[in-house]
Amino acid sequence: MDKFKIIDKGNVCTPKGFRASGVNGGIKKNNTTKKDVALIVSDKPSRAAGTYTLNRYAAAPVTVTKEYIKDGILQAVVVNSGNANACTGEKGYLDAKQMAAITAQNLNLKEQDVAVASTGVIGVNLDMEVMGKAIIKAASSLSYEGGHDAAEAIMTTDTCSKEIAIEVDINGTPVKIGGMAKGSGMIHPNMATMLCFVTTDAFIDQKLMHTALKEIIDDTFNMVTVDGDTSTNDMAVVLANGMAGNKEIRDIDDNYKKFYDGLYYVLEALSIMIAKDGEGASKLFTVNVLNCTTKKDAKKIAKSVIQSSLVKTAIFGEDANWGRIIAAVGYSEAQFDETKVDIYLKSGSMSIKVAENGAGLVFDEVMAKEILSKRQVEAVIDMKDGTNSATAWGCDLTYDYVKINADYRS
Amino acid sequence: MDKFKIIDKGNVCTPKGFRASGVNGGIKKNNTTKKDVALIVSDKPSRAAGTYTLNRYAAAPVTVTKEYIKDGILQAVVVNSGNANACTGEKGYLDAKQMAAITAQNLNLKEQDVAVASTGVIGVNLDMEVMGKAIIKAASSLSYEGGHDAAEAIMTTDTCSKEIAIEVDINGTPVKIGGMAKGSGMIHPNMATMLCFVTTDAFIDQKLMHTALKEIIDDTFNMVTVDGDTSTNDMAVVLANGMAGNKEIRDIDDNYKKFYDGLYYVLEALSIMIAKDGEGASKLFTVNVLNCTTKKDAKKIAKSVIQSSLVKTAIFGEDANWGRIIAAVGYSEAQFDETKVDIYLKSGSMSIKVAENGAGLVFDEVMAKEILSKRQVEAVIDMKDGTNSATAWGCDLTYDYVKINADYRS
Structure with missing residues (x-):
């Protein structure tokens, strides 16, 4: 617990030497007030690492960012919401490059040191005249207090911004890590x-x-699902400007471990925020798989349950339907002993065992109902056949999910 | 088209020598009128083949049927709805065997010649006193006109029964194939x-x-999805009693081909009926992938699109959101050339191209809207990179799907 300190109202501007801004640049159609362009800029060129969507239709900004991050250096990130710049052909690619170029020009940086990200509608070309003005506006609004505005500007159907920062002690030097994310649909x-x-x-x-980022993303962001749809625009980028003045972390030692744990905490916290704010979600739903033979199988099982539409609707319905949970365990394609599996439903300190050794138990329906009525519900699946565990985060499937995504009907 | 004749109001009793029944046996709780036990009985022992769920929690009746079908012979099938007899432990297994035994006793058959199937709630043991009486009632109701009753008795949240029969000419002898199915959720x-x-x-x-069944199931039933949940109780069983008197089909020849095409038609028709009547569905949604390098990849792409919650809600919302379709093509894990893909939306004779070479097109929004307002909507995805195709069937994701599966909230 003392490994690091969570910073109240922390965000991407909490670490030293980072300015940010979030402005309304007119990218979101029919909306003249919402912020839609964000900038994050480091005072110094920063070491940078990223991970990206595996969707074959990776959007133009993903392609450009992958290109520009190759030398391991970035100094700024420009992001817009309201238009994903995905499936937009050669013009889309040139537009993403131009976003970096305009940003670089206005901030006196190298174009190749600017990462680009977009989120929103697929298949519509950006209006670069509007975008150019928006980036200039964002550049002139940069400040060391702009982290929250930036986090707001990347929201689409998110109902709240997702930000966090922590401080970790590296060999006596306080080092800070801040983060922001957007989620909601196509997650x-x-x-x-x-x-x-x-x-x-x-x-x-x-x-x-880069190694730390890849490993942690696999255990955190890659264990979140809202609707089973992998977006064309997914991207996680870290910028480290070294301005804390700590002795360089060069080896897998205690200091690396401290940084790793801090980064893990930040990415896990953002993952949970995304799951909780999934499109239409009324509950955060967590699946904990315990005591599995392999970690890979534990993850398969956790993901299978967190994705099941029938489990998700049962959670919405506050229905202790463990049969749907065990069916999703059964079709996960993991290897395990079916006759050993126990299932618990949990919320906070309340917990109830609903299945044992792969079959149902008589359980206290009133208590089950109370657990399921909470805003945060957990299913614990004990495989009793090993030492590996995995956690996945998601949400319930509600009328509002359908409403948000079938908007012509609403 | 002349390869076979569709028989008006045909069902499992259309082929010679099959009796069936469907009765209300009190298995479905809180429901005293709906049919819930079905029997199908052949006058003669029949050659039989089956395919089953891959869920590791295969229900007790699946285990028993697999055991009894091993010698390739069955004479009857007993099915109940209202209780899946899945995750019910040793008692569940013995209960499934007893269902076969009671059926055999009452019909003077061998227990090992009776297949057993169940569908309904997971994890609740059957009340065998009620079940015994229900099977006796079903046995005494058997008739050569009972096919429709049997199809009704296996329904759960299905809104209509699913039945069909065809006649095919084998070497001058008319041979009939009849079928019934249930679908709806956990599909x-x-x-x-x-x-x-x-x-x-x-x-x-x-x-x-058996070979024909396995091959055809892979192209038909296995290409249907309602909610991405693989049930514990899935089963497809064919009984062939030889009473048509045709010369035995022993080789992969013209007669085999005719039988194969007839069986294909029956299974495809039942698959489409299931997709159309998916839980809460307002539309039948078909995905046709054309001109793909391999059949495996064509299937991957078709399945990926048919399962996408975002595509399904767009279809419900009558929204020509091809971006969601192409995103699902992109994360299908199939190999293809992203810059060649064209997408069309179709209904009946109306068709409109909405994307070309992996990017959007300006299209007639009014016509798109009209196509999407129909009850049967099709997405055609032309990969322009090979000769293989695949079709998948599903439905839209609606408020009613959520309502049906979160019933405590409704």
Whole structure:
């Protein structure tokens, strides 16, 4: 618990030397007030690492960011919401490059040091005249207090912004890690799901940071699902400007471990925020798989249950339908002993065992009902056949999910 | 078209020598009028073949049927709705056997010649006193006109029964194939999804029939999805009693091909009926993938699109959101050239191209709207990179799906 300190109202501007802004640039159609362009800028060139969507229709900004991050250096990130710039052909690619170029020009940076990200509608070309003005506006609004505005500007159907920052002690030097993310729909584990930007003033080897990011994303963002749809625009990027002045983290030692745990905390917290704010969600639903033979199988089982539409509607319906949970365990394609599986439903300190050794138990329906009436519900699946565990985060499937995504009907 | 004749109001009793019944036996709780026990009985022992769920929690009746069908012979099928007899432990297994035993006793058959199937709630043991009486009632109600009653008795949340029969000419002898199925929820391609029973009076080699069944199920039932959940109770069983008197089909020849095409038609028709009557569905949604490099990839793409919650809600919302379709193509894990893909929306004779070479087109929004307002909507995805195709069937994701499955909230 003392490993790091959570910073009240922390965000991407909490680490030293990071400015940010979020402005309304007119990218979101029919909306003249919502912010839709965000900038994050480091005072110094930063070591950078990223992970990206595995969707074959990776959007133009993903392609450009992958290109520009190759040398391991970035100094700024420009992000817009309201238009994903995905499936937009050659013009889309050139537009994403131009977003970086305009940003670089206005901030006196190298174009290749600017990462680009977009989120919103697929298949519509950006209006670059509007975008150019919006970026200039964002550049002139940059401040060391702009982190919250930036987090707001990347929201689409999110109902709240997702931000966090922590402080970790590296060899006596306080090092800070801040993060922001957006989620909501088209959310499904398959590599760096969703948009996520992390800043840190840590001085750390680029390769080591990249390894940490990849490993942690696999256990956090890639274990979140809202609707099983892997987006074309997913991206998680970390910028480390070294301004904390710590001795460089170069090896897998205690200091690396501290940085790793801090980064893990930030990414896990953002993952949970995304799950909780999934489109139409009324509950955060967590699946904990315990004591599995392999970690891979534990993940398969957790993902299978968190994705099941029948489990998700049962959670919405506050129905202790463990049969749907065990059916999803059964079709997960994991290897396990069916006759050993126990299932518990939990919320906070309340817990009830609903199935044992792969079959149902008589349980207290009133208590089950009370657990399921809470805003945060957990299913614990004990495989009793090993030492590996996995956690997945998601939400219930509600009328509002359908409403948000079938809007012509609402 | 002249290959076979569709028989008006045909069902499992259309082939020679099959009796059936469907009765209300009191298995469905709180319901004293709906039918819930079905019997299908052949006058003669029949060659039989089956395919089953891949869910590791295969229900007790699946286990028993697999055991009893091993010698390739069955003479009857007993089915109940209202209780799945899944995850019910040793008692569940013994209960499934007893269902076969009671049926055999009352019909003077061998217990091992009776297949057993169940559908309904998971994890609740059957009341065998009620079940015993129900089977006796069903046995005494058997008739050569009972096919429709049997199809009704296996319904759960289905809103209509699913039945069909055809006649095919084998070497001058008319041979009939009849089928019934249930679907609705927990419907997802992974081996013989759902319950399906096919009868035929064809005289055909058992192994050949088994091969045909497996192949056809893979192209039909396994290409249907309602909610992505693979049930514990899926089963498709064919009984062939040889009473048509045709020369035995023993080789992969013209007669086999005719039988195969007839069986294909029956299973495809039942698959489409299931997709159309998916829980809460307001539209039948078909995905046709054309000109793909491999059949495997064509199937991956079709399944990925048919399962996408975002595509399904767009279809419900009558929204020509091809971006969601192409995103699902992109995360299908199939290999293809992203820059070649064209997408069309179709209904009946109306068709409109909405994307070309992986990017959007300006299209007639009014016509798109009209196509999407129909009850049967099709997405055609032309990969322009090979000769393989695949079709998947599903439905839209609606408020009613959520309502049906979160019933405590409704």
